[in-house]
Amino acid sequence: MKYIVFCFCSLLVLSSCIFLKPSTEILKIKYRIVNNTALHFTNISVFSKNIGTLKAYDTISYSAINYNSLKQDPLFYGIYNEVNYARYLVLPKTNNERVTFSIDSIANKIIYISTK
Numbered sequence: 001m002k003y004i005v006f007c008f009c010s011l012l013v014l015s016s017c018i019f020l021k022p023s024t025e026i027l028k029i030k031y032r033i034v035n036n037t038a039l040h041f042t043n044i045s046v047f048s049k050n051i052g053t054l055k056a057y058d059t060i061s062y063s064a065i066n067y068n069s070l071k072q073d074p075l076f077y078g079i080y081n082e083v084n085y086a087r088y089l090v091l092p093k094t095n096n097e098r099v100t101f102s103i104d105s106i107a108n109k110i111i112y113i114s115t116k
Contacts, residue, residue: 028095029067033060033076034102041078046089046101048072054103062098067091076101076113085111 033046035054044051047065049072054060065072074089085106092099100116 025069026067026091026095028064029092030062030064030096030098032062032098032100034100035059036102036104037106039080039103039106041080041085041103043077043079045075045077047074054078076103076111078103078111080106083109085109087111087113089113090115 029047031046033044033051033054035041035056035058038056040056041054042052044054047067049065051060074091076085076087076089078085089101102114102116104112104114106112
């Protein structure tokens, strides 16, 4: 009986090691920010990293981060006209994928950001 239980447990352990699903967690993100508005943003922060300012119709070149969901928020923060704006960002589906976050407009104190 002990032999059967041991074989069964060993089989479970081996099968769990063999049939592991590949990790789908995003580890590296290459992103840039495009301002498609006539607005000048200050104190911009993306993925908990301070970017600085973003002038009207300006683009910040691609930047790569090692993304850790426990330490970094997928959020855009920015200030325009002494009003704080924040928006969750859509993460890319695969690692090392280039993504562009485009600031499209502000309406009713809501910032609209598209992901391409």
